[in-house]
Amino acid sequence: MDRSKLNAATRGIPIPDRMQHLPINDRGFIVPWFVAQTGEREWDFRAIGPGKVSRAVQDDVCWLCGRRLGRYRTFTIGPMCAVNRVTAEPPSHKACCRYAVKACPFLTMPKMVRNEKDMPIGAMQPPGEMIERNPGVTLLWTTLSFQIRGGLFHIGPPNDVEWWAHGRRATREEVVASVESGLPILAATCEGDAECLSALASALRLAEAFFPLAEAAE
Numbered sequence: 001m002d003r004s005k006l007n008a009a010t011r012g013i014p015i016p017d018r019m020q021h022l023p024i025n026d027r028g029f030i031v032p033w034f035v036a037q038t039g040e041r042e043w044d045f046r047a048i049g050p051g052k053v054s055r056a057v058q059d060d061v062c063w064l065c066g067r068r069l070g071r072y073r074t075f076t077i078g079p080m081c082a083v084n085r086v087t088a089e090p091p092s093h094k095a096c097c098r099y100a101v102k103a104c105p106f107l108t109m110p111k112m113v114r115n116e117k118d119m120p121i122g123a124m125q126p127p128g129e130m131i132e133r134n135p136g137v138t139l140l141w142t143t144l145s146f147q148i149r150g151g152l153f154h155i156g157p158p159n160d161v162e163w164w165a166h167g168r169r170a171t172r173e174e175v176v177a178s179v180e181s182g183l184p185i186l187a188a189t190c191e192g193d194a195e196c197l198s199a200l201a202s203a204l205r206l207a208e209a210f211f212p213l214a215e216a217a218e
Contacts, residue, residue, distance in 0.1 A: 006030070010103040016095040018065040030103065033066030034089075056090040057148065063089055064096035074142040075155050076100060076107075078135040079175060080182045082161075082207040083200070087153050094160075097140045101164040107138050108167040137178040138164045161210045172212040179204075 001020045003011060007028030015030070023031045025043055034056070036047035055061070060069050063076075073091030081087045092100075101107050140163075145156030163170035183204070190196035 013099065013102050016065070016093070016099055018062065018067045018093060019096055019099060022065065029105075030099075032064045032100070033061070034063050053090060062092045062096055064092045064100060067093070069093065072142050072144060072159065073146065074140050075146075075153065077139050077141055077155075078182070079137050079139060079178045079207075080135070080186050081155075082139055082141065082210060083179070083183075083186065083203045085155050085203075087155065088151075090153065091143075091146065094140065094142055098162075101138050101140065102167045107164070135178045135182060136165060137170050137175050140164065158210060163212050170212060172214045175211050179207075 001015065001022075001024070003015075005024045005028060010029065019030060022033065023041070023043075025031055026041070029045075031043045031045075034048050034052045035043045035045050036049040038044050038047075056063050061067060062069055069091065070093070072094065074094040074097045075081075075087055075091050076089070076097045077087045139161060141155055141158050142160040143156040143158050147154045147156075163175050165171075165174050187197060187200060190200060
């Protein structure tokens with residue numbers, strides 16, 4: 001890979017060996033394996049390439065680099081997915097995920113919003129109820145297991161979790177703030193059902209066990 005073609009903002013970030021074969025777009029960003037190609041050397045980072053989800057599952061390959069996965073699977077998810085343990089995207093290698101949370105503008109800049117204008121024709125939309133926001137915090141959830149139900153990935157217990165924000169490890173305060181801002185959206189899906197809200201509260205308590213520890217006061 002010609003590192004001189006990389007965007008100046010990402011040039012100093014170590015690139016995993018498994019990602020070295022990936023193309024670089026005109027803006028200098030590495031193009032993940034799942035991204036839809038719209039021209040000879042054009043890609044739309046907002047869209048998933050046709051058949052990529054099923055290929056990732058059937059071939060057991062990383063969502064980001066396209067190489068074979070090992071025993072452990074890392075899901076790049078938002079904080080609310082730690083509560084319901086459901087996501088629409090397949091797993092990746094942890095090293096590839098770590099690169100993404102340091103280099104991807106959407107993941108490193110919490111105020112960035114998705115531009116849905118002029119989406120490519122036939123662009124795949126994720127199943128389930130997608131929360132349309134930038135949570136500001138990203139969670140790398142590494143597990144040995146997951147199940148696919150209704151086109152969604154129901155992730156198993158974590159072997160390891162890493163919280164990231166602004167291209168660095170996130171603080172507990174940042175994680176709590178993100179969860180608190182997203183919880184009303186998740187609660188709204190219960191439509192006032194007491195049993196559903198109770199289950200959500202229980203799931204939140206379980207998720208809180210994986211939040212970063214509070215920093216000691218100086």
